[in-house]
Amino acid sequence: MSKRLILILCSLFLMFFFFISLNISGKITSNEKINLLAEIKTSTDDTYQLFYDTGKGYNESDSIPYFVSGSSEFQQIKFILPVADIVSLRLDFGSKISEIQIKAIYLQNARNKTNITDEFDLKHDIGSYSTNNGLITFTSIGTDPFINTKDISKSFYSLKNKSSIYILNIVISLFFTIVFFFLLKTNSIHIANLINFLKNNLQSTILIVTFILLIFIPLFSNILPKKQLVSNNENRVLASKPELTFKNINTFPKEFEKYFNDNFAMRNQLLTLNNYIKVKTLQISPNPLVVLGKNDWLFYTGDNAPESMDDYRGIVRFTDSELNTIKSNLETRKKWLNQKGITYLLCIAPNKQTIYPEYLPNNIRKINDETRMDQLINYLEKNSNIDVLDLRKTLFENKSGDMLYYKTDTHWNEYGAYYGYQEIMKSLNSIYPNLKPIPISSFSIDKSSGLGGDISNMLGMKAEYVDSYIHLQPKFNTHVTDLKVDNNMYPNPEQLVTKQINDEKLPKLIMFRDSFSTSMIPLLSLHFNKSIYIWDHKFNGNIIEREKPNIVIDETVERLLPTLLLPNSIEVK
Structure with a gap:
């Protein structure tokens, strides 16, 4: 065997062994630990x-x-x-x-x-x-x-291994490369014969190498560190790798089996393929949070599956005690705000299946026509002075035109959000005559197609679905800018949105909200001197006392009506 070939083989061995040793040592001192x-x-x-x-x-x-x-x-x-x-x-x-x-x-x-x-x-x-x-x-x-x-990056740094892992790996790799060199020198004749044999049987050699790679690539993939901790396809936490100790020596085999079943090579790809076959061929949802509707419509069952669908069917009910608790909470809020000269509005955004039941599968049928939303509104009408802005009527009236909700997402689109905004402004107009909804003719409407929404992503099939997107662009100049505040003074600061116009004649708004308000924010902000949108369903009196708004809006999507059971903060009496 020539010196040049030996040098090339030793160089390749050094790089390969260094890579392997670095990964093995990384398993010992890696971030995952x-x-x-x-x-x-x-x-x-x-x-x-x-x-x-x-x-x-x-x-x-x-x-x-x-x-x-x-x-x-x-x-x-x-x-x-x-x-x-x-x-x-x-x-x-x-x-x-x-x-x-x-x-x-x-x-x-x-x-x-x-x-x-x-x-x-x-x-x-x-x-x-x-x-x-x-x-x-x-x-x-x-x-x-x-x-x-x-x-706290210093705290993490103090836990890291401070010895030079690279130098150690280089030393180990050099040692084994020297051993490999002497093996090549000692067996150079046999190795040369093997190389000549492989050259003369090129086709068989390629087949053998390909077969070996197919066997060992998944093995090496399993050795590499896993960064995925949550399965998007299953919406659950993946099992972590257990550590073998004397305490868990009996349970370790089962724990490791769970880990392997959750983390074997190409698992994600195989799950996606499995989901595709179930959804597109068998019309079976692989995710309990997702219901497959007609014409590629997808519906979300809620975090406590199948609560939202059972609500639609009239199976889930508020108890008398729960209805009384909600009534008491809302009346306390309204009374406390009114004493401060603040207007209070409760607004409920309907679930998608409430507005588009015709796209639900045939096996989902109503048992009772009355839902929790019907239950609550009827109860408040008979027993309280709380006015609830029920957006179902306006959405039903306008659904004969363009779609108001996304087919593959939980939310309404910008059309649906516009009609929600319109009703809010109409409701506030009786108290604030200058607050009038901007007509939809004042917006240009852009339509486009794109990948599926959040429900298709729960199936791991975002790219397999197409949805229609509608964008309302104002034809007029707006003066809305971001309002700078200390986000940490509010709950859920990452989702906080604050806007301003700098017109002292306009009222100030605080909205406690969820994701359904996101598309309404650009529209509502056109009417307020300052507007603060807090992604939280807890009624926070401390924030209201600090900000002193003119109007407070509680917005909640229908499936989250139970959050109205949350007690008011201690400031609200």
């Missing part, structure tokens, strides 16, 4: 969620859900962080009202741990809290209570 551990006590079952910011802000894709079971004892919840280059953390405590106690929160890897409890800010919709001997006690009172840190 840094965990966030929280010692908590709560009596309520709920799903917590840890968001991690790598310098780009918080977003849903960089988050880890964790289901917490209620217990009278302290328990340890563990979030496995996929990266170590993290700037800050945010821990959300679910949506249920519960008393929570925190003993400690810390970061930990295989060698060290550091307590970061004091790094968290305790002011984001968690209600009043107390600290006694390091034990934090509070009650989560909103739909999005959370605590978050500022920059």
Whole structure:
């Protein structure tokens, strides 16, 4: 064998072995080994969620859900962080009202741990809290209570392995390359004969190499670190890799089997193929949150599947006690606001299946014509002075024209949002005569087609669906600009929207909302000196006292009507 060929083979071996050793050592000292551990006590079952910011802000894709079971004892919840280059953390405590106690929160890897409890800010919709001997006690009172840190990158850095992993890998790779070199020198004649044989049997060699690659590529894919923690196709947390210890030696095989079943190579692609066959060929939904409708319409069943569909069918009901609680909450809000000279409006955006039941599959039929929305509105009409802006009528009246909701998304489109905005302005006009809806003729209408919406993404088939998109563009000049505020003074600051016109003659608006208001914000903002849109269904009196608005709007989508059961904040009496 020539010296040149030996040199080439040794160089290739060095690079290959260095790559393999780097991955193996990375499994030992990698980012995935840094965990966030929280010692908590709560009596309520709920799903917590840890968001991690790598310098780009918080977003849903960089988050880890964790289901917490209620217990009278302290328990340890563990979030496995996929990266170590993290700037800050945010821990959300679910949506249920519960008393929570925190003993400690810390970061930990295989060698060290550091307590970061004091790094968290305790002011984001968690209600009043107390600290006694390091034990934090509070009650989560909103739909999005959370605590978050500022920059804690130094804490992550202190946990990293400070030895030079690259130098170590180079030394190991050089050692084995020298061993490989001597093996080549010793067996050069046999290796040369093997190379000549492979050259003379090129076709068979390619077939054998291809076969070996097909076998081993999935194996190497399983060795590489997994960054996906949540399956979009299944909307659940994937099993994390267990660590073998003396304590779990009996349960390790089952835990590892769960991990492997959730993380084997090409799993995502196979799930997408499975979903495609079920949806397009068998007309079966692989996701309990999604109902396949007629003509490629998709419907969302709600987070507590199939609650929204059971609501449509008239199966889910408010109890008398719940109706009375909602009535009491709303009357207290209205009375408290009216005493301050503030107008209050409750607005309900209908579910898509409420407006377009004709596209539901034939097997979903009404058992009772009365839904929870009917139940609540009828109850309030008979027993209260609360006026509810029911948007169903205007949407039914206008559905004969262009579509008002997306076929593959949970939300209404900009047409549907316009009619919702129009009714809000008409309702406010009786008190504020200058507030009049801008006619739709004042907007140019652009239509386009694009990929499917959020429901098609739940099927892992966003690219397989096409939806129609409508954009309303004002033909007039607008003077709306962003209003600069301290986002951290509001719940759910990432979703906060603030606008202004700088016209003191116009009233000031605060809206507590959900995602259905997003398309109405550009329209509503045209009418207010300042408008603050808070993505939260908890009625926050503290914000109202601070901002002193003229108008407060509660907007909720029909499927989230149970959030009206949430108690008012302590300021509202």
